[in-house]
Amino acid sequence: MNRAMLDLWVGIFVVAGIGALMFLALKVGSMNTVDAKESYQVTALFENIGGLKARAPVKSAGVVVGRVSSISFDDKTYEAEVTFSLDKRYSFPTDTTASILTSGLLGEQYIGLEAGGESVKLKNGDRLKLTQSAVVLENLIGQFLYSKAQEGPQQEGTTNEVQ
Numbered sequence: 001m002n003r004a005m006l007d008l009w010v011g012i013f014v015v016a017g018i019g020a021l022m023f024l025a026l027k028v029g030s031m032n033t034v035d036a037k038e039s040y041q042v043t044a045l046f047e048n049i050g051g052l053k054a055r056a057p058v059k060s061a062g063v064v065v066g067r068v069s070s071i072s073f074d075d076k077t078y079e080a081e082v083t084f085s086l087d088k089r090y091s092f093p094t095d096t097t098a099s100i101l102t103s104g105l106l107g108e109q110y111i112g113l114e115a116g117g118e119s120v121k122l123k124n125g126d127r128l129k130l131t132q133s134a135v136v137l138e139n140l141i142g143q144f145l146y147s148k149a150q151e152g153p154q155q156e157g158t159t160n161e162v163q
Helices: 003-028 137-151
Strands: 039-046 055-062 061-074 079-087 097-102 109-114 126-128 130-132
Touching: 039 061, 039 097, 039 130
Parallel strands: 039 126, 055 109, 097 130
Antiparallel strands: 039 079, 055 061, 061 079, 097 109
């Protein structure tokens, strides 16, 4: 095999390697999008979205059924307006509940959908009425500390034992 042929094969191998790395990077980065033709847009208002970001998953029963498209601030209600795309394969009732949940204790945040019992299904442009905002860990700690401060200090020498 001459030098030119060897260089050609090395070049082909390098290009294939770069292509494979780009493919893996897109897969790991969740760059696969829900096709606009095969999805419908739904919005929901939340008092607090915590660390929710665009492109976050939308899950129902642990299955990814869509992605967050955009997040904006509604200056009329002073709430966060979250728009997300749902795959057309999955239809949800109009009384579906949307909650902002966290994967694990400190994991990424996502929207969890819990289907209601209505027979009328959501369609493109609908707004969910029932939402639950993100639980903010700092607020929970503050409430716990405040409730402990309200109890007051325990006096020494007193016990709660029954004799």
